[in-house]
Structure formats: structure tokens, C-alpha cells
Amino acid sequence: MNSDNITNVLIVGVGGQGVILASNILCEVALQSGYDVKKSEVHGMSQRGGVVTSHVRFGAKIYSALIASGAADAMLAFEASEAMRFAHEVKKGGTLYASLQTIKPPSGGGKKAKKYPDNPLGDAKDFCAGTVVPIDAEKIANELGNSRLTNTILLGALSKGLEIDENTWVQVISKMVPPKTIELNLEAFARGRREAQ
Amino acid sequence: MKENNKVLLFGNEAIAHGAREAGVYFASAYPGTPSTEILEVFSKFPGIFAKWSPNEKVAMEVGIGSSLTGTRTLVTMKHVGMNVAMDPLMTFTYTGVVGGFVLVCADDPGMHSSQNEQDNRILGKFAKMPILEPSDCQEAHDFTILGYELSERFNTPVMLHETTRIAHAKGLVQLGEWQEPVRGEHIERDYQRFVMMPMFAKARHTFAENRTIQLAKFSNEWEGNALEFNSKDIGIVTSGIAYQYIKELLPDASFLKVGMPFPFPTEKARQLADHVKRIIVVEELEPFIEEELLIAGIKCEGKKYFSREGELNLDIVHQGLYEAGIASKPAKMPTPADVVSRPPVLCAGCPHRGIDMALKKVNADIFGDIGCYTLSALAPLNTMHTCFCMGASIGNAIGVALTQTNAKHPPIAMIGDSTFLHSGLTGLLDMVYSQANATLVIIDNRITAMTGGQENPGSGHDLMGNEAPKVNFEKIISSLGIEKIVNVDTYKFDEAVERVKEAIDFEGPSVIIARQACALFPSKLKPEPYFIEEDCNGCGACLRIGCPAISISGEKTDKGLDKAIIDAGACTGCTLCVQICPIDVIFPVKEAEEIKV
């Protein structure tokens, strides 16, 4: 009800996509920028192919770590059908940065399992009160030569919409990614920033 | 606003740091979500000793031993673990502690990773121990330290009660100085205090009741039970994570934020009642605080608006406030109806898959247990038919074997290595003792996988990273009196089927030990990919083993059937799909590349 001055970022994806690392980086960036920060996520099943969500909130004073439904200022979706699943969580005026990447669930569910949507980002637009920004993060990551860079690319896009100094991002990313991949990650971050323009 | 001396920590990390600062030397636990990380973090600190025990009862008893020497001691577990540890705990609260003792109990409202959602504040009260309940990460840290002060001052084990949304949420924490870990030299004999037989236990019970009265005085004075006087209309009594939701939604209400639900700060609640017209209790799961208020004769409303089921969040609390007539109607967002589901699956290369496939072939009733292998209850394997609690599979199968009159096959119990060592040994003893015609399958992946890959007595390593004796399953099993022990390599399907049949056909109790290392822990298996050739006939046999590396390719056969494809980045080369492919069209990628060259 009084969410003024609070930024709500929801990060969603599938186990193994780097949702948790991305949300850790965002938290640290917010902390370095002088904000109160909280995040909440559920561990456990994520390593076994499940949906992973991480709620990050920062501002002068944060109570709940969970974002109320439909109140996300920004959302990062690392997978297209997950963008669709959570699109309604973005508020009016907010932005959904959605990777085009699709990950079909293993055929385990049997005949009754729901089919993978034909046009997940189209559906995401229908349910999103804010703007959907599609990003071909997989393609960019492959151009940079490492498919694991998609989360940093999306963080780059997100950074464009947040009022946080770019240098803080650069410092935090340099500190938190594996040392050998710092340059690549910074490049990925810059590419993501450009995509969001 | 800049507070750079604060760090961002998970609730569980904050508790580990708090314990280290409080001078804890010794910690024991059995892993369980959402409590596990506390010991994983604590064990990395210098100058301390931390260990996994085979189960929570043993962890508790080991912890009591440590406290008896005067050592500051930490014991952690998930909510259901406390059921296992209740026996020693119920009497430990009579004797009291020597070295400060904090039991961290992590509840899982909403069952993110559990088989039930019991509210363990009730167990803490039942055991007559003070309960501290943090509402954020800073309090998780601070209350841990306070727990040791209270424990030694009031001579009692203290329960620190957290939930998933504290344990696995990050927030800012101001850390403090480390105290030298407190380690005792030897135990002081005092049989009237520590030998709990009736003539001595009666006096200790009196001691415990008096202690509760003293603790209630503390509870009424302590600033952690915090009164916030604002609105004269609405007073909220709340605790734990619920405080954060309701504080955000109703910042202008008056509050009693309960940091110690037991003994309950009744006098403070009366002060709130004197100040406001209406008291509403917001708490997760059981009406614990509500009942304390009602016992004290304080009028309140609570579960009328907030469910006993599941966890709370901003939306649920908002809805409850609306029903109570305090908030506007929450807006409902339209949500997409048809999104693909992503149920958790056994990993590619998981050793559970092979034994599941073999068991499916014989189509027996399979009594299950708790671990990754519980996922085999789901499609497409569907090979587990019950799951109650750790160790239950064996007793369940014995009961079935001794009573059912018209079954095709004798019952099978299926259990993981960690779960077997946790509470399967006594069940197996009963299987021998009662000569039940049942088969126990122990799936030995050499690790406690479900909770994130913790060491156990079968792993050959301990929590501190040292080598440890490795339990010999065959020796234990045969010494309990099992005459039929069968070994299975879970990657060899035909052989596994033969061996399963052999064990089932054996008249009397038998054990199958199914082995392969976990695909995820201690390190993820490297891809060793196979591929499916063009002439796949779309029979779907490989899709029915539920491997996340195998999916429908999108291509169709001439008959219009779906061809399958293997994800080269995920396939570990376990070859189970190769072995069941009826037309032999699955080959190693390596071989194909060699042919090309």
C-alpha cells in the first residue's frame, strides 16, 4: 500500500539459469548504493529442473521481502514461458525484460501435461500491465562465446531502467563473477544495456 | 543512509554468525530444508567443531553431551526433525543445561520442501522451553546471541524458531565481535539433577515450572516483545515474518511484535488491549498467539481471517484485512491459465532411475521414503506408492507383509542411504525379527542428495571436510540377520531386473543394495553425450524413463509419431535409454565423431 520509494524486482527462470546469482548481484548493487535491501527465494527443488523465482526489494526501509502480486517495477525472465507465467506480476508502468530463450520441460509429465506455448512472449504481453522488452540474450551470449552469460545480459538491460550508477554495477559484477570471466561478463552487461535502449 | 558496515546475509547465515559471536564451540545437526545452511556456514569458521549426526535424536543427544561439559552448543533441524528429537528434549528441559544450548528449529509453512507444515512453537511450549522468534535476518543474528545468555541465565535449552522466509531470505545484518568459543573441561557429576528417574525427575519438573514463571517475567520486560502505540482503533499482535507483511500493509496500527511467543508476554498484550478497540492476531499456521491471548482473557480475532494452512504473504494478509473490514478489496490480476508445468524431476544420470525402471517391471507395491527418490512417485515412473516420514518405508512394508492376504508380490520398501542410516536400521531389525516376507531396496548414492549433498556415515567424509570411516552396508545388514543380500548396479537395466526378481522370489526378508554415485553431488557429472539417430521410430520408450535430457524433437516419423532427441549438454551417458531402445538407434556422440573423422 505504501510502496513509494521502494523498487521491486522479480527475477524468474528455470533451475540452472543463474537466477540466484543475478539476484545476489542486484542485491549487492543496491546495498552499495546505500539502500536497505531484502530478497526472498525458495531453494531446494531448483536444481531438479523446477521454476526458480527470486524477489528483490530495495529502498529507504523494506519490511516484506516478498513483492505483492502485480507490484513488480521490473521483472527479469530468463525463459520465455516463465515470462508468460509471471507477466501479470509487473505493474502498470513497469518493464518485463524477457529472454527469447525457450526451455521445454522434459516430457516426463505424460500425455496430460500442458503443451509448451507457441508464442509465450506474445501471451506475456497480453497479461503484462507494463512494457515487455524482448531480448535475444541467448544469441548475444553465443556471440560472446559463452551461453552462461544470459543472466548478466539481462542485468545489463535492467540496469538501464534503474537509477543506479553504472560504475557500481561494474564493481559488483567484477567482484561476484568467477575471476576468469570478469571481462566477458562486463561485455555482456554492456551489451544488455545497449539492448534496452 | 549508507551503512557499509552491514552485510547482506541469509537468515541461516546470520544465525551461524550469531552462534560464532556467542562463543559456540560445538554444533550438531541432521540436514533438513530450510535449516541445513546454518551448520554448513558455521562449520567453515575457525576454532569450532561441527558435525552431522545420523538423525536429529542423535544430534540432540550429542548436543546435550556437549552442553554437559559446559560447552556452548548449537543444534539445528527442520520442523519434522524435532519430532524425532523430542524424546531427549522433553527431559533435557527438566535437567537444564550446563553450557548454553540453543536449538534452532526451521519450520516450512507452505511446504516448499516438506511432507507437512506443523507449527513447532507448540512443541517448544510443550517441552517447556523459551522460544525466540526472529522477524528478519538481523533478529535471527541477535536472538541467537540472546539465546545463549538466556540459556545460561535461566538454565534451560532455548528454541530459536525460524521459517523458510527467514532462513532463505537475505537482509542487512550488523555483525559483532567473535567471542572465544566456550569449551568445557569435564562433566560435573550430579545424579540428582541428571539421572531422571521418578524420585529426582519430580524435583526437576518443579524446577522447570518455576523457571517458566521467571521466564514469563523476562518476557514481559524484554524490549524484543515490542509495543508500538499508534492507532487507537486497531492493535496487531504478530510475530516472525508475519510482522513484515502486516507492518507494510498497516503501518499506522498499534503493534505488539512478539519476539518471544513462549512464555508469552501477557502483560504487554494487556497494555495493547487497554490502548486499542480491537485486537487482531496475524500469525502463520496455528493460532498459537491467539490462544495465549484467549487464555489470558484478552479479546482478539485471528484465524477467523487468516488461514491455518500455508504461509502468509502480502496478498494473503491483505485479503484477511479486507475480510476483517480494515483494508480495501485487493485487486485480482488476470493470470494465464495454461502455462507449462515444471515438476521437479530426477536428474539426467540419476542413479535412482535405473532401479525404479527395474522395480516398475515387476510391478510390486512399493512403500516409499523421503529423498530425491520420492520423485519416482510422479509420472512417468510412478514407482512409489507411499511416503510418510523418514524410515517409514520399512515398517510400512512389514505391516503389509504380515497382514495382506491376497497380493501378487511381497511388498517392497525403498529407502535412500542417508534415510536408512537415519531411521531404517531399527525397521530392518524388525523385518528380521518378524521374518516378514518383504524386500528392502537401499539406494546408496553415497550422499544426502535431496537437501543439497551433505555427507553422511556412508560418504567417507564429514562436515568439516575430513575423511571419515565409511559404513559397510553389507556387514550391517547381514549382522542384523538378513540372509539374502543382492547388489545391483543401477546403470545395468537387464541385470537389475534379474536381481530384483531374485530378491523378491526369496522367501523371507531380503535386501537389495542399488548403487551408483549421485549425478549432482559432490560434483555434477560431466556430459558424456549420446544421440538418437535419424531412424528413430518414435516408439517413445526412452521418453518414458523420465530423463530430463530426452525430449520430443519436433520431427515426426512417416507414421506421424514423435521422434526423440537427446540434449548433449545434459546427457551424462548413463546409457539407460540405450539399453531400453528396442531398435538400437542411440549411440555415443564421440563414436559418431570418430566415424566422421
Ligand SMILES: Cc1ncc(C[n+]2csc(CCOP(=O)(O)OP(=O)(O)O)c2C)c(N)n1
Ligand atoms: C526427520 C526428517 N529430517 C530431515 C528431513 C529432510 N530430508 C528429506 S530427504 C532427506 C535426505 C534423503 O537422503 P537419502 O535418503 O540419501 O536420499 P537421496 O536424496 O540422496 O536420494 C532429508 C535430510 C526430513 N524430511 N525428515
